[in-house]
Amino acid sequence: MTAALEVHGLRKRFGGVRAVDDVGFTLAIGEMLALIGPNGAGKSTCFNMLTGQVRPDTGAIRLFGRDIAGLPPRRIWRLGVGRTFQVTATFGSMTVAENVQVALMSHHRRLRWPWPRADRLDAGPARDLLALVGMADQAERGCGLLAYGDLKRLELAIALANDPRVLLMDEPTAGMAPRERAALMDLTARIVAERGLSVLFTEHDMDVVFGHADRVLVLDRGRLVAEGTPDEVRADARVRAVYLGDRPPSEAGP
Known part of the structure; x- marks a missing residue:
């Protein structure tokens, strides 16, 4: 299995708290891998260590064989890692198309070019990305007027602006209605298949996890406690105890 991302011995402490303790896993090309835990x-x-927001204390993070641990977010982004956030990060005063154009201009290093009409730059590619996520008909709409589900799709288009090989999605369906969640993840799966992307996503909705992930990683108190297919993880007694709430009576509390 060819690896898009390899993580070995990843550790991070905050004072006396071991937030991440000797975590390691592999993300294969074309795989959708879920990272869950309480x-x-x-x-x-x-x-945040994978995307450069937090520097690991120890460990290796290899993107297609290149160690990226400790690199700043912009460098990691330029190496082909896209990211969406749990709380959407868009420019509410701009149109939908302009939000994608800004990301494309940054990718092509055009943000400081002395162009008098920046709104014309990358207009075609921006509309192509919006068509990919089903938002071509809303290109000229103000971003601040979008429904929350549409904001999530817009953020996906923005995350694809740097033509990533690896896409990291932090709680992609948070705040969405059940039908919108399934639609967004179905869309993501289709894009993964079409573009050969590799996706790592965190998620609290177990229907989303078990319905869309190829494999699942389970963290508890900073350590990787289980990994496998959705069926294997669903049947794991320790996962039920630490995450799904199926604790023995002596541990369940009042």
């Missing part, structure tokens, strides 16, 4: 398990810290 609140405080270390998912966000792990995610």
